[in-house]
Amino acid sequence: MKLIQTATAATAVSTLTFNSIPQTGKDLAIYLHLRSTASFIGFRVYFNGSNDSAAWQSSRIISTGSSVSVDNGNFQSMMHSTSSSSASAFAPGFIYINGYATSGRIKTLLGDSYGESYSSTSYGGLVVQRWNLGDAITSITFEGTTSSGTGGGAFAAGSTVSLYSIG
Amino acid sequence: MSYTQIATSTLSAQAANITFSSIPQTFRDLVVSLEARGTSGAMIELRFNGSTGTYRIVATTYNGVGSTLSANTTSSTALETSASIDNLLSTDFGSHTFDIFEYSSTAKRKIALTRGSATTSSSRVFYQGAGYWDSNSAITTLLIKPTSGSFIAGTTATLYGVSA
Numbered sequence: 001m002k003l004i005q006t007a008t009a010a011t012a013v014s015t016l017t018f019n020s021i022p023q024t025g026k027d028l029a030i031y032l033h034l035r036s037t038a039s040f041i042g043f044r045v046y047f048n049g050s051n052d053s054a055a056w057q058s059s060r061i062i063s064t065g066s067s068v069s070v071d072n073g074n075f076q077s078m079m080h081s082t083s084s085s086s087a088s089a090f091a092p093g094f095i096y097i098n099g100y101a102t103s104g105r106i107k108t109l110l111g112d113s114y115g116e117s118y119s120s121t122s123y124g125g126l127v128v129q130r131w132n133l134g135d136a137i138t139s140i141t142f143e144g145t146t147s148s149g150t151g152g153g154a155f156a157a158g159s160t161v162s163l164y165s166i167g
Numbered sequence: 168m169s170y171t172q173i174a175t176s177t178l179s180a181q182a183a184n185i186t187f188s189s190i191p192q193t194f195r196d197l198v199v200s201l202e203a204r205g206t207s208g209a210m211i212e213l214r215f216n217g218s219t220g221t222y223r224i225v226a227t228t229y230n231g232v233g234s235t236l237s238a239n240t241t242s243s244t245a246l247e248t249s250a251s252i253d254n255l256l257s258t259d260f261g262s263h264t265f266d267i268f269e270y271s272s273t274a275k276r277k278i279a280l281t282r283g284s285a286t287t288s289s290s291r292v293f294y295q296g297a298g299y300w301d302s303n304s305a306i307t308t309l310l311i312k313p314t315s316g317s318f319i320a321g322t323t324a325t326l327y328g329v330s331a
């Protein structure tokens with residue numbers, strides 16, 4: 001496992017992006033430590049600037065308090081801490097992407113993420129996202145969203161994502 | 168934590184399984200990264216040292232099309248690990264990872280965390296589970312196969328050794 005890049009928000013930013021990802025590894029692993037400036041708990045991830053929802057299919061298992069539910073759609077948000085989370089709480093997450101540099105093969109993202117909230121409900125989410133373009137992945141963007149799920153949110157200063165190459 | 172690639176196998180033709188043999192005993196854990204597509208809908212199973220002994224499994228499976236979340240605990244002759252691999256498009260391969268802990272120990276039962284998906288344009292299956300092999304033997308051989316049918320050409324498995 002080799003660290004490729006770390007992106008940290010110095011101030012609130014709408015996106016964090018890894019660009020020019022080397023094509024020399026087999027898989028990618030990403031560690032997340034994120035918090036939003038807004039109250040919405042979701043953010044989304046996409047490859048190569050491809051944020052057209054028609055290019056994605058997604059399924060998710062969400063645990064909330066004592067219940068668990070499932071949903072699916074095009075883009076299913078992953079979770080992070082919000083403006084209502086306890087102070088200085090940045091939520092953890094992990095993403096694994098197999099065979100990212102292979103062309104002509106559809107890419108799948110497997111992700112675990114959590115939304116920390118000390119005084120109210122916390123969330124956990126397991127998500128699989130399928131990108132139906134077969135291109136090699138050269139960039140990965142993390143985008144803050146609002147309840148519409150299509151951008152408009154922001155990551156708080158100190159939010160960090162780290163990209164590792166495996167193999 | 169350091170990952171070292173021990174071996175990788177990409178099938179050039181349809182095959183019943185992928186096997187990693189003579190696994191070095193020098194790492195702490197093993198990780199398998201698998202991109203797999205099969206000739207029929209099936210689970211994927213792991214078998215250690217060729218053993219058809221007892222494997223105990225706890226799993227959560229989500230079928231996103233039917234919005235069905237299910238859980239099961241079972242015993243089997245192999246560690247059934249992941250979702251259906253019967254994909255529709257030639258470019259679709261299921262994505263799976265298996266973490267096998269302290270594989271060289273002879274003092275502990277062998278445990279694994281498994282996660283995978285076979286998400287196509289019309290089918291969304293997502294699997295997460297854990298299991299253990301009811302043996303203290305060190306793992307020297309790892310066999311990966313579908314429970315029925317074969318893997319098609321292009322299926323790729325990579326074995327990593329993990330050091331602290």
